[in-house]
Amino acid sequence: MSTQLLELDNITKYYGNIIALRDITTSVNAGEVTCVLGDNGAGKSTFIKILAGVHQQTEGTIRLNGQEVRFGSPKEALAAGIATVYQDLAMVPLMSVWRNFFLGSEPVRRFGPLRWIDQDRAREITKSELARMGIDIRDTEQPVGTLSGGERQSVAIARAGYFGAKVLILDEPTSALGVKQSGVVLKRIVEARRQGLAVIFITHNPSHAYPVGDRFLILNRGQSMGNFAKGEISLEELTRLMAGGAELEQLQHELEMAIAGGNGDEGAVGTMTSTPSDS
DSSP states (O other): OOOEEEEEEEEEEEETTEEEEEEEEEEEETTOEEEEEOOTTSSHHHHHHHHTTSSOOSEEEEEETTEEEOOSSHHHHHHTTEEEEOTTTTOOTTSBHHHHHHTTOOOEEEETTEEEEOHHHHHHHHHHHHHHTTOOOSOTTSBGGGSOHHHHHHHHHHHHHHTTOSEEEEESTTTTOOHHHHHHHHHHHHHHHHTTOEEEEEESOHHHHHHHOSEEEEEETTEEEEEEEGGGOOHHHHHHHHTTTHHHHHHHHHHHHHHHHHTTOHHHHHHHHHHHHHO
8 A cells, every 4th residue: 555645735826916826636655656747837837846845835735744844945845855856857968977876965985084985886876776777877987968868867866766755756757858768767757666756747748647657637727627546537538638628629629610611712721720830
């Protein structure tokens, strides 16, 4: 049975008169992947920033291990075990894989008052931790910028797990990747779940979310469209709800009518084909 790590109860966030999130309620369990889906402007970024300590909620309660928490900074969230891997990965391309793995938290050796980085141990830890995630890096001295996008995401995930993350938030980790590299990242997500982490997978791609997800929170314009266990929703229904449900069906109907009405009428067809580029 999964252990509930994180509870969000009626989380609401205002920016002045703008409502970015309204009454979002969900739970995040250890050893599970909670997918947060939504299109641009759905509220996913605000959701991440509240959990990561960048912003605080206006209303609502967050509980971690049953205790109410309110993070004043990313450092506080990280100290509590909530690690966020953003799209830019916070990596230095010209630095080695092992230096990027530690980034200021390198193991050190001491002799009296002298201290220096234990490079051999750092390389060994990096290689073994990546191997636990199923990643075989032959040379941890190679610049991290020489790795593929999927491999760099994998390094960031392994790094978060090594430094004690209990909740791992992944911000659109597959958005800029091709099919093969997206598959690499999805495998790493499954491995993180297998190791007992509670994973929050932020994405706008239901086809990436559904194979690895255990629970799905769907956001649309800052509001929840539903919070479902995997057995409660199909991929087709997930896609429909994420795209707006009735709004998508109405749009499809309007397009079909416009195309049917435009047959033999070049002006009507021309009007329809120009619409996407103006949106």
